[in-house]
Amino acid sequence: xxxxxxxxxxxxxxxxxxxxxxxxxxxxxxxxxxxxxxxxxxxxxxxxxxxxxxxxxxxxxxxxxxxxxxxxxxxxxxxxxxxxxxxxxxxxxxxxxxxxxxxxxxxxxxxxxxxxxxxxxxxxxxxxxxxxxxxxxxxxxxxxxxxxxxxxxxxxxxxxxxxxxxxxxxxxxxxx
Amino acid sequence: xxxxxxxxxxxxxxxxxxxxxxxxxxxxxxxxxxxxxxxxxxxxxxxxxxxxxxxxxxxxxxxxxxxxxxxxxxxxxxxxxxxxxxxxxxxxxxxxxxxxxxxxxxxxxxxxxxxxxxxxxxxxxxxxxxxxxxxxxxxxxxxxxxxxxxxxxxxxxxxxxxxxxxxxxxxxxxxxxxxxxxxxxxxxxxxxxxxxxxxxxxxxxxxxxxxxxxxxxxxxxxxxxxxxxxxxxxxxxxxxxxxxxxxxxxxxxxxxxxxxxxxxxxxxxxxxxxxxxxxxxxxxxxxxxxxxxxxxxxxxxxxxxxxxxxxxxxxxxxxxxx
Numbered sequence: 276x277x278x279x280x281x282x283x284x285x286x287x288x289x290x291x292x293x294x295x296x297x298x299x300x301x302x303x304x305x306x307x308x309x310x311x312x313x314x315x316x317x318x319x320x321x322x323x324x325x326x327x328x329x330x331x332x333x334x335x336x337x338x339x340x341x342x343x344x345x346x347x348x349x350x351x352x353x354x355x356x357x358x359x360x361x362x363x364x365x366x367x368x369x370x371x372x373x374x375x376x377x378x379x380x381x382x383x384x385x386x387x388x389x390x391x392x393x394x395x396x397x398x399x400x401x402x403x404x405x406x407x408x409x410x411x412x413x414x415x416x417x418x419x420x421x422x423x424x425x426x427x428x429x430x431x432x433x434x435x436x437x438x439x440x441x442x443x444x445x446x447x448x449x450x451x
Numbered sequence: 452x453x454x455x456x457x458x459x460x461x462x463x464x465x466x467x468x469x470x471x472x473x474x475x476x477x478x479x480x481x482x483x484x485x486x487x488x489x490x491x492x493x494x495x496x497x498x499x500x501x502x503x504x505x506x507x508x509x510x511x512x513x514x515x516x517x518x519x520x521x522x523x524x525x526x527x528x529x530x531x532x533x534x535x536x537x538x539x540x541x542x543x544x545x546x547x548x549x550x551x552x553x554x555x556x557x558x559x560x561x562x563x564x565x566x567x568x569x570x571x572x573x574x575x576x577x578x579x580x581x582x583x584x585x586x587x588x589x590x591x592x593x594x595x596x597x598x599x600x601x602x603x604x605x606x607x608x609x610x611x612x613x614x615x616x617x618x619x620x621x622x623x624x625x626x627x628x629x630x631x632x633x634x635x636x637x638x639x640x641x642x643x644x645x646x647x648x649x650x651x652x653x654x655x656x657x658x659x660x661x662x663x664x665x666x667x668x669x670x671x672x673x674x675x676x677x678x679x680x681x682x683x684x685x686x687x688x689x690x691x692x693x694x695x696x697x698x699x700x701x702x703x704x705x706x707x708x709x710x711x712x713x714x715x716x717x718x719x720x721x722x723x724x725x726x727x728x729x730x731x732x733x734x735x736x737x738x739x740x741x742x743x744x745x746x747x748x749x750x751x752x753x754x755x756x757x758x759x760x761x762x763x764x765x766x767x768x769x770x771x772x773x
Contacts, residue, residue: 348581
């Protein structure tokens with residue numbers, strides 16, 4: 276029974292902090308709510324029997340990616356003016372349509388839950404890190420390779436942008 | 452759901468937390484004494500026997516100091532930041548096995564938990580810098596974020612060699628794996644060096660303390676902190692040092708293993724103290740690099756080296772076991 280209660284608590288925290296992350300007008304506050312949502316998702320992964328996914332969720336998403344978001348927010352020096360601008364952005368016209376679409380998705384999920392079979396959920400068990408590794412490098416090796424290519428493209432792109440900036444600066448220094 | 456074994460491991464929580472915090476308190480004095488000795492000066496030698504009560508005096512001073520909140524900052528984040536750093540570092544101790552029995556939670560993701568908690572500690576530093584609303588603090592926070600995210604990569608990659616040799620993320624398994632063979636610091640010498648460098652950057656201690664470099668940034672991300680909030684940040688730094696030393700001993704120096712004339716926990720303690728003293732010696736011996744040097748050292752030297760280490764270890768494991 277305990278895991279079920281924990282699951283509902285974690286689910287509630289995820290939803291509440293995700294909603295708060297969208298509605299907060301202060302960017303850094305919104306990001307911290309996003310971190311809380313990601314940590315709660317990690318708890319859900321853990322309860323569903325995959326501690327490995329839970330740990331990676333914290334290390335990669337909560338630990339690295341949102342830190343970089345926060346890093347950018349710190350660079351931008353957002354003050355009271357940007358909070359006011361954010362407040363204007365969140366008008367009814369903007370959030371109605373996305374919420375409707377999300378509601379449709381929610382209806383689909385509900386329908387699937389009510390009508391579908393629950394075999395997959397009943398078979399949940401603890402997954403060892405080793406199993407994840409073996410699955411990644413045998414069954415899903417193509418996906419791993421594709422993700423690698425995608426990341427390589429991002430790396431080359433970042434290098435290209437950085438190099439152009441450095442080249443521009445060098446020219447400036449030479450001309451001055 | 453909670454058996455008698457669970458009870459014993461949960462009963463360990465308080466002693467471990469108190470022990471680690473007391474260790475941090477002693478280290479404040481010990482580090483200053485050692486630095487004084489190595490740098491040919493006295494160090495704190497007035498309060499108590501050889502100055503041993505200096506840390507206690509410092510603690511009383513911090514507790515009675517005015518705990519000032521900057522009115523121009525973000526109050527909630529300002530209060531949260533030291534709590535996050537300290538809590539993350541103490542939580543990481545949950546998975547540290549002092550001996551096979553003296554461990555709070557034995558888990559097959561123990562090593563990942565350590566990485567996750569050191570990733571969480573970044574938020575404390577970052578929020579401290581952000582919420583102070585002070586340019587030095589902000590610069591310190593920015594430096595800390597970039598430095599810690601960068602070196603987290605090498606921290607994780609450098610221990611993959613050890614994980615491959617032991618075939619497990621469980622710290623108990625990793626130590627047991629070293630019982631019959633060589634301790635990992637010989638086959639994984641490269642991994643050890645990179646782990647030490649990345650760990651130093653992750654705890655932002657002196658050679659790599661650029662987030663709080665006092666010559667350029669006053670006190671960096673904790674410029675605005677005073678009283679016990681500053682005390683918590685300092686405590687977290689020393690707890691992180693103890694944690695790092697414990698991890699080095701477990702991953703590379705055989706944990707509690709040693710000749711049987713001393714109990715396992717004593718061996719663990721001796722090794723951890725030696726590693727901590729080594730870190731203090733590093734602090735006394737090496738000057739602080741420039742920030743861009745730190746970053747290029749990471750990405751241009753350490754990253755290729757860790758990848759070579761993983762490749763070589765993988766080939767070795769495949770050749771001998773596969």
